[in-house]
Amino acid sequence: MAYLDVNNICVSYGRNQALNNISMKAEKGQIVTVIGANGAGKSTLINAISGVLRYSGKISFDGKPLPYPAYKAACSGVIQIPEGRKIFPNISVAENLILGGYALRDKSQFESRLQAVYELFPVLKDRKEQAGGSLSGGEQQMLAISRGLMSNPSLLLLDEPSLGLAPLVIRDVFNLIKTVNAQGVTVILVEQNAKQALELADWAYVLENGVFVAEGSGEDLLADDVVRRAYLGVRDAT
Amino acid sequence: MNSYLASILIFTGINLISVLGMFLLMGLTGLLSFGQVGFMAIGAYVTAISYMRFGLPFGAGLLLGVGVSLLVGLVIGTVTLKLRNDYFALATYGFAEVIKNVLIYFSGYTGGSMGVFGIPAIVTLPMVIVIFLAALVLCRNFKVSKLGRNSLAIRNDELAAKVMGINTFKQKLLVFLFSAVFGSVAGSLLAFSTYYIEPNMFNWSKSVELIVIVFFGGINSLTGVVFAGMALTLLPEILHFGAEWRMVIYTAIIIVTMIYRPTGLFGRWELSLSQILGWIKGRRKSAVGRGGQGA
């Protein structure tokens, strides 16, 4: 059984079926990417895995069923970094990080995690007394990721981390994801920014209207004509 | 007609007129106001005093009350509608308290705590029904008009409404004045159907009653609010068997309903004239007639 095993899940909002019998897998230490257009159901998928939404079907993680609801999933090491960052604007950077460590199973690790995060993002240390809302967009994304890393997660779910960021900052964010992954964290990355996401991915899925229409390694999909036309903005030669 | 039934219907109608004003303000525009009872007091006292002291006919007194309410509403609204919404709630609460205390304090005109007594029975059931229907049509047209959509936009997101080019302050003021007029008219009718008014009748608990009716019916459904107004005015009458437990049962029913239907009794459902006609037709033909789903 795979590390994360999503098995035939369905999610619906009222009468609208948002996810229809989705199955996907991620092995330990992989970066798995889901790409798709706006409204394809990417966020729904992330929210189902992290226990925000109710779903039918089975999701297992590390051989056990994934707990529901979200706070329990988070406590078992599955951390979502939500779309739009959702850092807490009214409390300080340091306090944001303290809350990030809320799910830490071994509380004595807190200081060392904090040091690790500050090493990764020295700018956060400089601004630790500042309100979260006063950071720039890129800094906020860093804070959101750091906050997620504080609890030493085993599985990191990233929902559109590149949204609303400048291209240079996006590159930093993707590099960061690589670094985090190299430290042994399994990553599920949901992106509209298909090219960069696919370059990063060990395995990737293409989501359209609640179903997977393609899957393959990142390189394969980058080379796939349909994918290139639909998501990478490559035009037909005609 | 049985005068018991008539008096219930008169009070229901009066309540409903006031509730319609609250619906525009709180339901449609999302402004929390404790002030409706203040405008009811203005309407009641202006009409009653101008009739009793200056011999002004009821209709003229009612219009005078509306005029005074508009004036007061303009001042209160201009001052407070630019502030945050919770300040507006506080200000309207304060306004109603001030009105009550002005009525008590300036007893030379108002009779103070002793109230105005011996007001003649001019208000009749048909009169209440006609005014209520007029208010209802006005309210319904407001809701479906551009003004209503502006209000909804403000309720959903004031900033976005501003960006869309709505003059939110003007719109809010307009709705506030509308609701003031409704309250004032209801107050005038009330004075001439209780025959006696005193400041204490216009307590904040009266505003709360109206607020509960609006939310019980649902902020998105005029039909629901009208239904709630009737149901919640009639329910205490039905519950008289409960003696001292009457109001306990009454409030329990309200709470349970609110918990199970947090969007109000009728949600977004709206009854329209064409639907009623549709039903009538459907029944006549007994053919395909499916009594349409509301928007």
Place this chain on the structure above:
Amino acid sequence: MLVQQIINGLSLGSVYALMAVGFALVFSILKFSNFSHGSVIMLSAYLGLWFSNRFDVGLFPTLLVCMIGGGTIAVIIEKIGFKPIRDKNGPLIYLFVSSIAISMFLQYLMTALLGGRFFMYRPLLKSSSWRFAGITIPIVNLAMLAASIVALVFLLYVLYRTTIGIAIRAAATDLSTPNLLGININMLISITFFISGALAGIAGLFLGMSLNVYPQLGGLVLKAFVATVVGGLGSLGGAVIAAFLLGLLETMITAYIGGAVTPMVSFTVMILFLLFKPEGVAGLLGLSSGSATQKL
């Protein structure tokens, strides 16, 4: 004379402040005026009355029981009256209307149960007031003053120095994201209501001791509403200070202009104040200058 009136004002303010802290706490997180706070005060007053008479105990055990009882009642009210609405994503304003309906219900319930009777605590304090040099200080109000300050300091400590408190403050702007970090938001809200209810329990005991115990006792919560709004932005410190200012304002108007005009003048002053200081008392004190660590 002036000294006595200032003391009178502070003693009235202490009543308002003690109610306002608990009221403002819920206001700051769930963003609605929780009028059921008054019912918790009223029910706690009955609970303390029953407990102190039944077991013949003194002030402190009764206070403890009132706090635990008030906290529990508040949590139960939250679970029954607010949580279902939150779960169904009902508009925020429904929580407020629900809280009003609940307070009406509990008031009618106690009237029906006890026939609208008035009760009085047996003396839990040795004397009810201190008098010296022609000045009177009511002891219960002094206790309320102390309790509201202790409560405020305690709350500020919890909110700024504990993880739970930080989470509560974070939840004030965002009720869904804390879940993603492993924080059980329902638990957090329950804790908030428990603290708020425990504060209502303290207020209930002291109000019951200084006034009588009767079903309409919770009506005073309107003053807490006023103080909280004038306090500004759900700021706890702002609410407490506004409560004292309100007490002083009312007392001074009553003393030097006349009790009959107090509501008229005090509301006018309040509205004018908000016109010139739209940030409320919190803004006046620079408690909300945008910096997170400053906002109470």
Place this chain on the structure above:
Amino acid sequence: MKKSLVIVVVALMLLAGMQVSAAEPIVVGAIVDLSAATALWGQSQARGIEMAIEEYNAAGGLLGRPLELKVYDFKMDVQEGITAYQRLANQDKASVILGAPVSNLLLALAPIADQVKVPIVGEPSDQRATTKSPGQPWPYIFASQATCVDYGETAASYAIYELGLTQLAVINNKGNAWADEIAEAFIAYAKEHGATIVSREAFNWGDTDFRSQLSNIQRAQPEAIFVPEYLQEASQITRQAREMGMDMVILGPNSYTPPMVELIGSAADNVYFVNNVAFDLPQIKEFTARYVEKYGIEPTVNAYFGYDNAVIALEAIRRADSANSQEIRDALEKTENVQGLIFNYTFDPVTHRTDEFIATVIKIENGEYVTVGQYKPVKK
């Protein structure tokens, strides 16, 4: 199975038949507050009425017909009171209606009763509830209680002529019509009789702290404070005054009746109040004992009024020898020497009230209610 059904049906029919054949009951209505702020008084009043009705029924009812009591709660809301009256008159066909221990409802009902024509016996102390214009009563309203003016004048007279106190202070809720009327009568009488009002303080509905007003009063150094207030406010004012070291005489109306001492204990000492009745009268003691036995709770004064209102109304039915509302009204106007718990009632056809008010002054001493004696104000 079928057989038993037939038996049940037959039994039911017999029962129904019996009820028709038995005399139709005379319906007596009552409007009281059972659920809002004055529920304590309203419930007491309703029970007093109930006890009277039960006594009459035990004695075979009236006109050979049983009496049926219908009590409606109006939660201190005038609108609900009006619908309750209309319901009793139109729906329940009540012959006579009792109640409302507060004046405001009767002020609204007076002109309505003029049209509906079912008489009301209550205890409004507001003169206007029974008097349409000077010398002309509201035809369908009768009051078993004296007016606010009587209470205010009696208290002032007692302070000036019996206690010899002439430096007086008054505090009351400006929004409470009952309190304000008594206060004004007190002040008018006191001024006319050579006393000085050294301090006049006011407060508002919902107030619980009166220290600011009391500080002003304290500075004016009155010999007595008059507190015409409801139980809750009166108890707080008295207690807070005592806390501030104001040991002077406090005067009040009948709101200082039990449970006042129970609530504020020794703070109630040195209070003189004008009451309708002495608690140590044998008939009051006997009634109170029966009430406590029946309901397990002490009555308030309103229970006595409820009982008396019922007796006045029922005796009018007896004299009219009819359950017709008009005839009862006519009989009520001729009420003469009807012995109730509180008074021996004789109605003045011009005022529709007891023709003479003799107050009982009660002093609270060491936590006991001590009847000082009956008292009539000195008139100039």
